Amino acid sequence: MNAFSHPSADPNFEEAGGMPGGHRASGGLADQFDLRRLFNIFRRRVRLFAAVAALVFLAAIFITFTATPMYTATANVMLDTRQERVVSAEAVLSGLSADSSVVDTEVEILKSRRLAERVVNALQLSQDPEFNAELAPPSVLSNIKDSVLGVFGAAKPRDIPDDPIAQQKAQERIVDAVLSRLSVRRAGLTYVINVNFESASATKAATIANKFAELYLLEQLEAKFDATQQANTWLNSRLEGLRQQVLTDEAAVQNYRIANNLLSAAGTNLTETEISNYNMTLSQARAQVAEDEARLSTARSQLARGSSGDDLGEALSSPVIQKLREQRATVSAKVADLQGRYGERHPEMLTANRQLTDIDAQIQAEIQRIISNLEAKVQVSRQRAGAISGSLSNARGTLVGNNQAQVRLNELERTAEASRTLYESYLNRYKETSSQQGIEQSDARVVSSATIPTGQSSPKVPLNLALGLVLAMGCGLGAVVLAEMLDSGLATAEDVEHRLEVSYLGAVPLLASVAEGKASSPIDYVIEKPLSSFAEAFRNLRASVIYSRLGEGVKVVAITSSLPGEGKTTTSVCLARSAAQQGLKVILVDCDLRRRSVNRLFGAEPARGLIEVLAGEATLDEVLTVDQTTGARLLPLAKSSMTPKDVFGSAAMDRLLEELRRTYDLVILDTAPVLPVADTRVLAPKADVVVFLAHWRKTPQHAIEAAFRLLSGTGAHLAGVALTQVDMKQQAKYGYGDPGYYYAEYKKYYVS
Incomplete structure (x- = not known):
């Protein structure tokens, strides 16, 4: 491949499920809630957990026993x-x-x-x-x-x-x-x-x-x-105003009555009473007129029929006529007696007849007087009825005016009644509220009532200690979680593959964690203990690098990292010696112009080296040194090799690599870290693969990702990431499934 790519871009990697060995990682809740993984996290952070929990619990004990009893x-x-x-x-x-x-x-x-x-x-x-x-x-x-x-x-x-x-x-x-x-x-x-x-x-x-x-x-x-x-105060003040309002409204009613002649007695309007009396009197007068006219008409009718008037009702009831009739009866009896005794011509007879005639004349005169009286009574009755009718008409006219004035009077009366009702309701409420004071x-x-407590309510020692213990454990677990969240370093193969999405090439152990007793330097230990787990780690690393590009040969390997101090030179030397022990022709090229760490490891300071070869000042054979122990070749850097020129991007560098590729089975380029120096970005595309090293649990993930971004446009092929300086004893406490997790099981397989 000509592009810098992650293993996820490799079809073979995808077919293998993104995991070494072709095993697909299981997903879902099982990965998120792996109890053994959680237990391993707790186990490696148990000291932090114990320290935080003990501190919190001691604080709870101190607070409990020093608190004031309440x-x-x-x-x-x-x-x-x-x-x-x-x-x-x-x-x-x-x-x-x-x-x-x-x-x-x-x-x-x-x-x-x-x-x-x-x-x-x-x-x-x-x-x-x-x-x-x-x-x-x-x-x-x-x-x-x-x-x-x-x-x-x-x-x-x-x-x-x-x-x-x-x-x-x-x-x-x-x-x-x-x-x-x-x-x-x-x-x-x-x-x-x-x-x-x-x-x-x-x-x-x-x-x-x-x-x-x-x-x-x-x-x-x-x-x-x-x-x-x-x-009460408000009702009292309100009552005074309502009382004045009632007086004002009632005075307005009476003044209006007087002004409009709407006087009344016993609750009845005087004009209405007067009209009622007039109606009654008029009815009586009209009845009297009818009665008098009937008597007069009857009398006239009897006289018209030829009656002498003796049978008139008024005549029959007249005492004068009754007396005259009594006299006539007496005289008539006398005339009858005289007529029988003396005849018609007798003076007494004549006198008696004259008396009888005179009495009849008086009776007729009395009857005429009665008739005249009836006529006079009829006239009087008619005049009286007319007078009463006139007075009634006047009273009715007055009543019409009164009725028109009554509309305003009714309004005034309603206003006065409303004021009176409101005043009475407030007055009754005032009397009620006044009667409630004091009750x-x-x-x-x-x-x-509260009694004096016999026992303290706080602090509750058993409860406080129990809560303190729970809080201590919670804070301890929180500290563990926080430490894990803040831990940005890489510890396991799973971290490399899941967080960086690149292949995991292997782990380079910390020599002190795998060697028993006092060990020599790492580059010597590889030779002294070729069957040790430390030496086996480099053989595994070389195997991972060789097969990182399936179907293509890998000869030139560039070893780099993101930051200094991550074990690049030690890893390069150990890898070269391990490969040379297996019979391969190996050459180690020191490409770190600023550090020249290979020279320090071997304790040599050559006069000429890589820069002189590229400049044509020396031949390759003249500057090569041989590792007497393994036969591996070393292409060092001279002490005066610092140059501002881009030596790694030159055609001379390309020719040198082609020559080394033809001559040797494995060419290892010990390069500078990516972030501080640009040389590695120039040199990385010229290698078959790039091996990226990360210090176990030390190198921040962000630094590695930043280095990846710098290399991504160079066309280099990243073989994967290898962890260096891995404490195998502590590694066993990390992720379940990582090779280091089983170190205690297979460490006896190696010869220390």
Whole structure:
């Protein structure tokens, strides 16, 4: 391949499932919740866990046993839904209902600052050092603080200043201290409220809890008393205005009556009474006229029929006619007697006839007088009926005017009635509220007063220790998790493949972790112990590098890293010696112009080296040195090899690599780190593969990714990442499935 690519871009890598050996990584929850992996994480962080947990638990023990014992007293208050009804009048301030929200509201009232301030003032808690920090004895920390501030002239007096704002703040701090000790809770779904107060003094706790309950009930009574008093004051002032309004409205009604002649007696309008009387009198007058006309008409009818008038009804009832008829009867009897005795011509007979004629004449005259009287009565009756009818018409005209004026009068009367009704309702309510003063009842009562507690409520030693232990373990686990999250280094093959998405080439052990006893240097140990696990690690690394490009030969290998000190030179030398021991023709080329670490490892300072060969100042054979132990060739750098020229990008470098590729089986290029030096980016594409080294658990992942980004555009082929300086004893505590996890099982297989 000509492009720098991750193994995920290799088809063979994809077919193998992204894991060495062709095994596909299992996904899902099993990977996320692998208990053995979690156990390994805990095992390697057990010291951190123990240290943090012990520190937190000791802190919990110290706080528990040095805390001031506190006592809690409880007073029980119940909202009483049953109220005594002394009077039937409705109360100004109604009683509390039994709704759940009402009970919760009363709980908040018990916890209010206003009630707490009343308790503070009633018990003079501002003079108590427990609640007033200004009166408390100074602590060690406060003394140190005052001393430090005193040196700089900034020490503050502990006395409460006279400034009103400062006094208010001090009072608020006292109230806050009291409220912090107060706990008010509703007992389940009942109407009972538990008032708990905590104090360093058992007696004080009971006193303050009872005072909260007492002042709560008193506040309810005061609220009702104030509401009743305010209602009475307002009703009294309102009544005076309503009374004046009633008088004004009623005076307007009477004045309007007088002005419009709408006078009445016994609630009845006088004009209407007059019309009623006129109607009755007119009816009677008309009846009288009809009666008189009937009598006159009857009399005239009888006279017209030839009656002498004797049979007239009025004549029959007239005493004069009755007397004259009696006289006529007497005279008539005398005439009859004289006629029989003396005859018609007798003087007495004549006298008697004259008397009889005279009596008849008087009777006819009386009848005529009666007829004339009937006519006069008819005339009088008619005139009287006419007069009454005229008066009735006048009264009706007056009534029409009165009815028109009555519309306004009705409006005035309604206004006056409304004012009178409102005034009476306010007057009745005022009498009711006045009768309620002094009989107000609280909506709650104390079920049980707080008693002096016999045992401390805090600190609860067993509970605190149990919680401290739980907290200690939680903090220990949190520290482990945090350490794992902050650990950006690579520790296992899984870290390399999952986090970097590149192949894992192997691990180079830390010699001290695999060698028994005092070991020599790593480059010598590879020769001295060829069957050791340390030497086997380089054989595994070489095998991984050779097969990193399937189907293509690998001869030129560039070894690099992101940062200095990651074991590039040691790995390069050990890899070269290991390959030479296996019979390969190997050459190690020192390409780190600034460090020349190969020279330091072998303790030699050649006069000529790689730069001189590239410059044509020396031949390859003249500068090559031979490792006498293994026969491997070394192409070093001379001490004076520093040059600003781009020697690795030159055609001479290309020719040199082609010559080395033809001559040797394995060409190892020990290059500089990628991040600080640009030489490796020039040299990497010229190698068949690039082996990237990372210091076990030290090299940050971000540094490796940054180096990858720098190499990505060069066309170099990355074989993978190898971890160096791996502590195999600690590695066994890391990821389950990593080769190092089984080191304890197979380490006896090697010869130390």
